[in-house]
Amino acid sequence: MDVWYVFGAALITAIFTGLGALPFFFVKNISGTFLGAANAAAAGLMLGASLGLVYEGWQINPIRLVVGMLLGVVLIIVAGYFLEEHEPDIGELEGNADAMKMLLVIGIMTVHSFAEGIGVGVSFGDGQDFGTLISAAIAIHNIPEGLAIALVLIPRGSTVWRAAGWSIFSSLPQPIMAVPAFLFVLAFRPFLAVGLGLAAGAMIWMVFSEMLPEAREEVPMSTVVTMLVISTAGMLLFQWLIG
Template sequence: MRFRLKHLLLCLLLAISFLECITADGQNVISQRIRAPHKNVGDTVIDGTGTEKVITSEDNDKEMNDWKGSYSKVSVSTVMLFTLAMAAATGLGAVPFFFVELDPQWAGICNGMAAGVMLAASFDLIQEGQDHGAGTWVVIGILAGGIFILLCKKLLEQYGEVSMLDIKGAEATKVVLVIGIMTLHSFGEGSGVGVSFAGSKGFTQGLLVTLAIAVHNIPEGLAVSMVLASRGVSPQNAMLWSVITSLPQPIVAVPSFICADAFNKFLPFCTGFAAGCMIWMVVAEVLPDAFKVTIALKIHQQLHFQ
C-alpha cells in the first residue's frame, strides 16, 4: 500500500508540473502578443491596444523620480516592524487550543484540516511564482521540493529514532518535517513582502501584501498547532512553534527589500520548491495519518456498539 502511494504521489507531481508548464508557456505567448509594445519610427511606441505614444526623456525621468520617491518613503525599520507583526499573527492559530482540549477523536479531522490548509498554501505559492513570469522555474522548483523532502525523510530514518517535544519515533519525524516545511515556505513569503515594499507603489503596496499574508498566516498557524496538538503538545508550545515557522518572513524581507531585483529573480524557483515540499508531505504523511485515525475510530465505535 505504501509502495503504491509513493508511485501515485510521483505521478501527481509530474502531472501538476506538466500542466503548470503548459499554462505558463501559454500565458507567456499571450502576454507577448498583447502586452509587448512595438517600437515605431522615431521615439514612438505602439502598445498592445494599438495606441501610439510618444516617449521622451522627460517622461522617463519623471517615471524614475516617481519610483525613487515611493521607494524612499519606506525605511528598513518599517519593513522589519510590519513583517515581525505579520509573523506573530501565526501564533493566533494556536489560541483555540488554550480554551478547548483536543479530544482524540478529533485528531483525524485536525490532520485533514491541516492537509487542506497546506495544499491551499502550496497552490497559492505556485500561482505567486507564475505571476513573476517564470513558470518553467516554478515547475523545476516543485519537482526539486518533492525530491528534497523524500531525501530528508530517508536521512532521518537512517539517523535513528528522532524525538521532539516528548514525541518519539515516526510521529516525531513527521512533526519535524511539517515544521521544517512550513518554516521553509516562509522564506518565499518574506521575500515577496520585501520586494513589494520596494515596488513602484512603495508603502501602500507593501502594506496590502503584509496584511494579506498576516491573515494567511493565521490558518497556517492553526495547521501547525493541529498537527502538534493531535500528538499531545501543549498549547504554549504549539503557539511557540507556530510563530517560529514564520520567523524567516521578517529575516528575509529586509534583505529582499534592499536587493529587490536580485531576490525577485529567485522567487519563482523558491515558491515552487516550497509548494513541492508541502504537496509531498500532505499526500505522503499528513493525509494518510488523518485516514488512519478516522478509520481506527470507526472500527472502535462499531465494536463498542456491537
C-alpha cells in the first residue's frame, strides 16, 4: 500500500462532505429539527469510528493508547482556545456579521478535520483494511457535516455549488494530515497505538464538547440520545461486519 492510496482515500472522504450541500438543489430550506437530528447522527458516526480506533489501539498497547487519548483531548482544548482568541469581535464588524458567521463555521470545521485526517492516516498505519474501514466511516460522517455548513452559507446568498466547494474545503485537512500521520506511524511503529489514541481522544472530546451540544440547540435531548445511540451502534455494526 502506498502513500497515494492513503491520500486518495482521504481525498474521497473530503469530497463526501460536498454531498451534504446537494439536497439544497431540491429544497430551499431545511428545518432545524432535521439539522439537529443530522448533527446528532454525525456525532454518533464519529463516536463509532473513534471506538473502532480505541479497540484497535487497546490490542496493540493499552498504556500508549491512553496516553495518546489524553494528548488528543489536550490538543483540541488548546486549538479551541486559539480559535476563540482569534475570533473577531462581531460588534466591530457591523454589517459583516454574516461573513464572520460563515468564516467561523468553516474555521471550526477545518480544525475538527485535522483530527479526522490523523485518524485516517494512523488507521492505514495499522493496515489497508482497517484504514479503508475508518476512511469509509469518516466519509459517511462528513455528509451531515457538509449539510450543516451549507445550511449556514446558502441562506446568506451562497450558491449550492459554492457551499459544496466550501464544505469540501473544510475537510481538506483530511488528505493533508492523513499522509504525514501514516508515514509517521509507519516509520515509528511504537507510536501507532499513541496515534490511534490521539485521533480517538480528539474525536470523542469533540463529540461531547461540540457536536452534541450543537445538536441539543435544535432538538430535545431524547432525540439527540436516540440518534446518537442508533448511529453509534450502526457504525460499530458496520465495522464488525466488514472487519
